Amino acid sequence: MGRAPCCDKANVKRGPWSPEEDAILKGYIDTHGTGGNWISLPQKAGLRRCGKSCRLRWLNYLRPDIKLGGFTEEEDSIICSLYFSIGSRWSVIASNLPGRTDNDVKNYWNTRLKKKLVAGGRIPATGTTTTAYINPNPNPNPTPDPDLSTASTWTHLPHQSFSEPNFLGPGSSLPSLIEVSDSSSSAAGVNTELSWWTTEESYSGLSIDDLLDLDFRIMYEILSNRSFSFDQVISSSI
């Protein structure tokens, strides 16, 4: 027996919201607030909708501080920076964009921004999947960690599709990368496939915006040496 549904699906309306439903929901919340209980709200408000549906409608469309309209270049930049740093954590990314919702950001990324970056060559369109991590305890003299058993404490960078030969082959003017095959952590159930260390810190002074102007593969290299960039993201979202 599975989990009980959050509402009686046979007696709730589904699909797009009508202007009348929007008005009822907005009017109720303006007057009474959410009451801290979305499940009971539709019944109190007189709506034949699931509580989760009401919550989503309010958060993504009806609440007063919602920002409508297209994304700006600055917002594009922020989304890219955060996505490359923390992956598809849309709620965290959206929290850095006032008035934008996680659904907005997710849709924008999936339908437009990703294509834009692929077209610009910043993200390979296809290839094998690789995983990278940010070391939370950056070593001033980075060397390959022969034992990746500590990988579970690392910060997981987003899964991306790379064309392996390109990704692993830095340009001649760039710091060399060291590839470390990981067997220990996978045995421990940690989803680590490969990790990289850079032997130089040539890019430590660059801003996130600067990073976006660099080749995507190099970004991983830089972030590996700059765990503070991830810390900045987290602290600003709390």
Next chain:
DNA sequence: AAGCGAGACAACCGCAACAGA
């Protein structure tokens, strides 16, 4: 004008996390 496909956006689903009993 009708049909079709692609793109954009809205909404749903299932799961995990959390809080309170």
Next chain:
DNA sequence: ATCTGTTGCGGTTGTCTCGCT
């Protein structure tokens, strides 16, 4: 410590619109 109800999240699907043929 466990159970139950609720919330929040990310992935996925559905629906609508618009442009092209």
